[in-house]
Amino acid sequence: MKHHATIYNLLESVQYGFFYMVFAFLAGTGLDFLFPVFSNTIQTSVLVWEVTGQCMALIILTYFIRELIQSIPFLFPVPHGSGFKPYVSAEFEGEMMMGFVFLGVQLNLIHKIDLLAQKLYNWFFNEERVLQEKKKLKKKK
Numbered sequence: 001m002k003h004h005a006t007i008y009n010l011l012e013s014v015q016y017g018f019f020y021m022v023f024a025f026l027a028g029t030g031l032d033f034l035f036p037v038f039s040n041t042i043q044t045s046v047l048v049w050e051v052t053g054q055c056m057a058l059i060i061l062t063y064f065i066r067e068l069i070q071s072i073p074f075l076f077p078v079p080h081g082s083g084f085k086p087y088v089s090a091e092f093e094g095e096m097m098m099g100f101v102f103l104g105v106q107l108n109l110i111h112k113i114d115l116l117a118q119k120l121y122n123w124f125f126n127e128e129r130v131l132q133e134k135k136k137l138k139k140k141k
Contacts, residue, residue: 005082005083005084008076008078008082008084008086009084009089011074011076012074012086012087012089013089015074015075015076016069016072016089016094017094017097019069019072020065020069020094020097020098020101021097021101023065023068023069024065024094024097024098024101024102024105025101025105027061027065028058028061028101028102028104028105028106029105031054031057031058031061031106032105032106032107032108032109034057035050035053035054035057035108035109036050036108037108038107038108038111038112038115040115042112042115044116044119047112047115047116047119048116050112051109051112051113051116054106054108054109054112055109058102058106058109062095062098062102065094065098066093066094066098069094070087074086074087
């Protein structure tokens with residue numbers, strides 16, 4: 001009956017993954033609209049507060065989304081003796097799915113974090129941060 005347990009594990013992963021995806025998409029999109037739109041001209045102190053505030057709001061949303069999703073019962077009937085134990089899969093917790101979706105819909109936050117990283121790099125090292133150094137080829141004379 002191990003194959004029954006595997007099927008139910010997959011069904012549980014799909015069910016809770018779907019719910020986390022939908023709720024994280026809606027909550028993340030709404031949160032992105034609540035915070036100010038990204039601007040290159042923002043002061044660093046304001047940028048730090050906006051990034052910190054939006055990240056803290058994401059933590060709070062994650063907690064409440066998890067509580068809500070985990071209150072939803074497993075939707076498929078499980079036969080006795082199948083070996084399946086509900087509510088123990090990694091997808092039941094939802095961190096991975098919510099993380100991917102939150103990153104995908106929080107475009108303002110991503111741009112703000114990137115700008116903050118650039119400003120901090122410039123402040124620490126007094127130079128502009130580049131992802132890949134360009135190598136200049138010298139021409140032989």
